[in-house]
Amino acid sequence: MFNRRTVIKGALVAxxxxxxxxxxxxxxxxxxxxxxxxxxxxxxxxxxxWTRVPEAFQxxxxxxxxxxxxxxxxxxxxxxxxxxxxxxxRDFTVKMRTGGLEPFTRYYYRFTxxxxxxxxxxxxxxxxxxxxxxEQLTFAYVSCxxxxxxxxxxxxxxxxxxxxxxxxxxxxxxxxxGAAGFQNGQVRExxxxxxxxxTLEEYRAKYKLYLSDPDFREVRRLFxxxxxxxxxEVFNNYAGRDLVSEEQKARQLAGYTAFLEYLPVEPVTxxxxxxxxxxxxxxxxxxxxxxxxxxxxxxxxxRDGVVCASDFLSPGCPELEDPSRTMLGxxxxxxxxxxxxxxxxxxxxxxxxMMLVRFVAFDIGADGRPTGxxxxxxxxxxxxxxxxxxxxxxxxxxxxxxxxxxxxxxxxELLSFxxxxxxxxxxxxxxxxxxxxxxxxxxxxxxxxxxPVAVEVVxxxxxxxxxxxxxxxxxDPTALAAPLLQQSNPYIEYVDLxxxxxxxxxxxxxxxxxxxxxxxxxxxxxxxxxxxxxxxIPDGESQLLPS
Numbered sequence: 001m002f003n004r005r006t007v008i009k010g011a012l013v014a015x016x017x018x019x020x021x022x023x024x025x026x027x028x029x030x031x032x033x034x035x036x037x038x039x040x041x042x043x044x045x046x047x048x049x050w051t052r053v054p055e056a057f058q059x060x061x062x063x064x065x066x067x068x069x070x071x072x073x074x075x076x077x078x079x080x081x082x083x084x085x086x087x088x089x090r091d092f093t094v095k096m097r098t099g100g101l102e103p104f105t106r107y108y109y110r111f112t113x114x115x116x117x118x119x120x121x122x123x124x125x126x127x128x129x130x131x132x133x134x135e136q137l138t139f140a141y142v143s144c145x146x147x148x149x150x151x152x153x154x155x156x157x158x159x160x161x162x163x164x165x166x167x168x169x170x171x172x173x174x175x176x177x178g179a180a181g182f183q184n185g186q187v188r189e190x191x192x193x194x195x196x197x198x199t200l201e202e203y204r205a206k207y208k209l210y211l212s213d214p215d216f217r218e219v220r221r222l223f224x225x226x227x228x229x230x231x232x233e234v235f236n237n238y239a240g241r242d243l244v245s246e247e248q249k250a251r252q253l254a255g256y257t258a259f260l261e262y263l264p265v266e267p268v269t270x271x272x273x274x275x276x277x278x279x280x281x282x283x284x285x286x287x288x289x290x291x292x293x294x295x296x297x298x299x300x301x302x303r304d305g306v307v308c309a310s311d312f313l314s315p316g317c318p319e320l321e322d323p324s325r326t327m328l329g330x331x332x333x334x335x336x337x338x339x340x341x342x343x344x345x346x347x348x349x350x351x352x353x354m355m356l357v358r359f360v361a362f363d364i365g366a367d368g369r370p371t372g373x374x375x376x377x378x379x380x381x382x383x384x385x386x387x388x389x390x391x392x393x394x395x396x397x398x399x400x401x402x403x404x405x406x407x408x409x410x411x412x413e414l415l416s417f418x419x420x421x422x423x424x425x426x427x428x429x430x431x432x433x434x435x436x437x438x439x440x441x442x443x444x445x446x447x448x449x450x451x452p453v454a455v456e457v458v459x460x461x462x463x464x465x466x467x468x469x470x471x472x473x474x475x476d477p478t479a480l481a482a483p484l485l486q487q488s489n490p491y492i493e494y495v496d497l498x499x500x501x502x503x504x505x506x507x508x509x510x511x512x513x514x515x516x517x518x519x520x521x522x523x524x525x526x527x528x529x530x531x532x533x534x535x536x537i538p539d540g541e542s543q544l545l546p547s
Contacts, residue, residue: 040264128289143431150463150522170431171230302329
């Protein structure tokens with residue numbers, strides 16, 4: 001079975017380093033139900049801290065959990081301490097925001113209970129003060145970590161490199177499925193829910209299964225994280241609240257609940273149920289001094305559904321051009337525009353779940369030849385109340401209409417807004433599609449004269465299958481496929497269809513340096529890593545320069 005999740009990934013050869021994670025912390029929790037610690041959503045005065053009390057220390061009823069935050073790993077300099085309560089209604093997870101911390105400072109933290117539990121020691125970092133001048137920031141971002149399809153050697157690489165100030169997950173933190181057709185070639189087993197999670201207990205079990213991986217626990221222990229969600233935290237390709245069927249509403253609530261329980265995320269508004277629909281606001285802005293504002297988007301909860309014949313490898317249709325179609329929803333779109341316009345930071349970074357750039361398999365004109373001026377859809381002319389609404393001028397085959405290609409009017413509106421308001425240094429960090437793509441964003445992708453107004457860097461997956469695996473891991477398809485994809489999509493300047501990566505971004509006032517850090521293999525528990533490709537995005541210029 002083919003699925004859009006199996007489409008895309010890449011090539012290149014380089015030397016590297018054998019990775020290993022700190023043996024003491026790798027050993028912690030192996031073979032137990034201790035899932036470690038995590039931190040997230042950094043602000044200048046604090047972070048969100050997370051743990052889960054193991055079964056052996058739960059003691060039945062409500063449980064008081066103590067926490068300490070220290071400037072030193074030996075806890076000789078404790079600066080904040082306190083207690084919180086958890087119970088079975090939260091699956092004995094603990095999540096709370098600390099305050100009273102200094103900006104842009106490394107801290108260590110741990111949890112204890114009177115029942116005898118002492119967590120491993122976590123490491124975290126607060127954000128810079130919003131008005132402060134910061135010389136440099138380093139981020140590592142990832143997406144798509146299907147447990148069944150590979151080991152988390154990408155996370156071991158992040159830990160080994162150990163130079164990120166913060167880490168970002170752009171979605172598909174878990175997969176609700178464990179044995180779907182697109183998960184052929186499995187290296188690990190997931191039988192939860194008989195192959196698919198549907199209940200709260202099953203979604204909770206998913207997070208526990210994924211956290212049984214020592215490299216995943218370690219990367220959460222060492223770095224402060226910013227999390228988005230995509231569809232597989234609930235179910236494949238789900239759209240919005242109003243489009244979820246009656247029988248799926250409980251499932252959606254279960255997926256949302258487990259996501260918020262197991263990840264160090266602080267929603268802007270808490271999860272509630274309104275008219276039988278799960279509602280939570282996750283889109284938010286995180287500021288990192290005068291150097292960067294990060295806009296965390298939610299591309300699932302407010303979107304319209306897929307139109308046209310299907311989402312994957314589909315020709316367009318007239319409904320695609322409906323100007324009212326939305327991925328963001330009115331309120332999120334207004335919030336994003338207002339905050340982009342008001343941002344005084346050097347870099348404005350959109351944390352984006354799905355490809356924003358136009359991405360087609362091919363464009364065929366009415367004369368049967370490839371065309372750079374791509375037709376929007378394939379149909380005979382028809383008129384509605386005297387107005388021509390479509391033209392029979394060829395065929396465009398879209399690769400994924402579940403991404404921004406399914407919402408072209410809103411994409412044009414957003415990119416035109418950035419152009420019209422002359423908002424500089426907008427960069428989009430994207431996940432979802434399991435392979436690496438980097439290029440420029442234009443208000444009109446079909447017009448070669450349309451100027452670029454932003455840059456998008458799409459990172460490959462942690463472990464979810466891409467084109468290389470789809471082809472049976474027999475050969476690297478990049479050299480063959482990349483020129484064809486770039487012919488149809490000339491604004492995409494780099495393609496890799498083989499390697500699993502994390503993307504490293506080093507921000508300064510002068511430039512953003514972006515590198516794909518790849519691992520040689522995900523089918524073994526240990527792998528070499530290397531730099532696959534690096535780019536420079538100069539201050540004030542929407543372009544990618546190979547470096």
